[in-house]
Amino acid sequence: DTEVTQTPKHLVMGMTNKKSLKCEQHMGHRAMYWYKQKAKKPPELMFVYSYEKLSINESVPSRFSPECPNSSLLNLHLHALQPEDSALYLCASSRRGVSPLHFGNGTRLTVT
Amino acid sequence: GDSVTQMEGPVTLSEEAFLTINCTYTATGYPSLFWYVQYPGEGLQLLLKATKADDKGSNKGFEATYRKETTSFHLEKGSVQVSDSAVYFCALSHTGANSKLTFGKGITLSVRP
Numbered sequence: 770d771t772e773v774t775q776t777p778k779h780l781v782m783g784m785t786n787k788k789s790l791k792c793e794q795h796m797g798h799r800a801m802y803w804y805k806q807k808a809k810k811p812p813e814l815m816f817v818y819s820y821e822k823l824s825i826n827e828s829v830p831s832r833f834s835p836e837c838p839n840s841s842l843l844n845l846h847l848h849a850l851q852p853e854d855s856a857l858y859l860c861a862s863s864r865r866g867v868s869p870l871h872f873g874n875g876t877r878l879t880v881t
Numbered sequence: 882g883d884s885v886t887q888m889e890g891p892v893t894l895s896e897e898a899f900l901t902i903n904c905t906y907t908a909t910g911y912p913s914l915f916w917y918v919q920y921p922g923e924g925l926q927l928l929l930k931a932t933k934a935d936d937k938g939s940n941k942g943f944e945a946t947y948r949k950e951t952t953s954f955h956l957e958k959g960s961v962q963v964s965d966s967a968v969y970f971c972a973l974s975h976t977g978a979n980s981k982l983t984f985g986k987g988i989t990l991s992v993r994p
Contacts, residue, residue: 773924811970811984812925825981859924869915870982872924 772796773873775860781879784850790876792843792860801843802870803835804859812859818843819865850880883908883983885971890988894961902956902988904945904971912973914938914947914954915982919968928956928969961992 773794782788792801800819804812817825818837832854834846843860857877861870888903906914913932917925929938934949943958954971971985 775924809987809989811987812982814981817981861925869927869930870925872917872926874922874924 773860773862773871775858775873775876777876778874779877779879781881782847782850783881784852786850787846787848789847790845790858790860790878792845792873793841794860794862794871795841796862796871797840798862798864798871799840800863800865801837802861802863803833803843803845804861804872806857806859806875816845847878850878852880854878855880883912883973883975885973885983885985887969887971887985887988891991892988893991893993896963896992896994897960898992900956900958900961900965900990902969902971902990904954904956904985906952906954906971906973908952908973908975908983910975911949912975914945915972915974916943916945916954916956917970917972917984919970919987921967925970961990963992963994966990966992 776791803815806812814827815829816835821837832849836844857875859875860873863870884907886905915930916928918928919925929940931938931947937946945954945956968987968989970987972982974982
């Protein structure tokens with residue numbers, strides 16, 4: 770069982786829809802991450818939150834909007850996505866400093 | 882910049898065969914090194930890690946040793962099982978606030994009965 774919980778597991782949305790991905794952890798980790806993973810590729814970093822503040826944005830298009838309401842929750846708001854945004858979106862968390870990331874099982878997003 | 886190079890795949894082995902997956906890295910300083918595994922339909926799980934030269938990480942029968950002189954972190958297992966079939970990613974990160982990971986391309990391992 771993963772200690773990072775992501776919902777929903779699957780999401781199909783049209784290009785004009787607005788949807789949100791949710792991530793929750795209760796390990797007391799103060800760094801949280803969003804990654805995008807295309808098939809047969811390694812995960813690509815999108816955003817990093819440290820102590821609920823956005824610390825890294827890897828030049829992600831504005832149609833992806835992250836939010837960290839508190840230390841346990843991380844959201845990714847989606848709007849006007851393109852079909853090429855279809856991918857597995859992974860959330861992760863870690864303690865500060867050099868420590869392993871704990872990943873959720875991801876949300877499989879399909880944009881039609 | 883940092884980079885991680887993994888051997889080309891996929892790799893197909895028979896059950897109980899010996900496994901080696903090569904990983905080399907380029908980085909400044911002294912990064913920490915990781916192996917992550919991704920089973921079908923799941924996220925990534927930390928398999929093992931090493932934080933300094935000559936450290937050996939081990940878990941579930943897998944081992945890898947941090948070799949500074951050859952900048953390598955090869956993954957080995959003496960006897961693979963069908964349940965080891967997955968994608969394996971080598972990765973590194975530096976000390977810092979955000980533990981930003983640099984991943985290799987990943988390699989798919991299939992173990993046949």
